[in-house]
Amino acid sequence: MSVRYLLTTTALAAAGLATSGPLQSQTTELPEPRGAVQLIVAGQIDATNQGDEAHLDSTLLETLPRHELETSTSVTDGVNHFEGFLMRDLLERLDAEGDTVAALALNDYLIEIPMEDFHDYDVLVADTMDGETLSPRDKGPLWIVYPRDDHPELQDIRYDYRWVWQLYHLEIQ
Ligand SMILES: Nc1nc2c(c(=O)[nH]1)N[C@H]1C(S)=C(S)[C@@H](COP(=O)(O)O)O[C@H]1N2
Ligand SMILES: [Mo]
Secondary structure (H helix, E strand, O other): OOHHHHHHHHHHHHOOOOOOOOOOOOOEOOOOOOOOEEEEEEEOOOEOOEOOEEEEEHHHHOOOOOEEEEEEOOOOOOEEEEEEEEHHHHHHHOOOOOOEEEEEEOOOOEEEEEOHHHHHOOOEEEEEEOOEEOOOOOOOOOEEEOOOOOOHHHOOHHHHOOOOOOEEEEEEO
């Protein structure tokens, strides 16, 4: 590969031209996944790396600011300590715009979540609980966790539905 080729593609990519066709608006840079894809985000996003979708591996997800949350859940005993990233930070990273996030799990569970949840609350996409990496056998690899102990209104069945475990696909609508 020549230096000239590299410079040209870099300049085109920087200008947002390398991947956009005539009808496509400028896309935000997002690296290609190198490891196993943990989460796919589709729909109304600007940052993409596979067609119209963002395919996110752990390396990319780890670039999002880490957050911690202590809360009880409706499916475990006592208070658990979760770590992960905020849904809000992910949606901002991908330039997502929409009213609804449809969250799909490995077991085909599907629920639509209003976008305002992620602005109103620090909703976590957790990858660890009590210091252990969440495995697909135990609510992992990703679990949507609401700060339910901090907000009484979240202690409601309407929100329990939105605690999607084994999360693997989001569609912004
Ligand atoms: N992946 C996945 N997440 C899910 C579900 C499911 O079936 N699969 N059930 C939802 C529902 S209906 C509720 S009320 C909460 C708590 O589920 P549980 O109390 O039935 O265990 O998790 C939600 N998250
Ligand atoms: Mo439920």
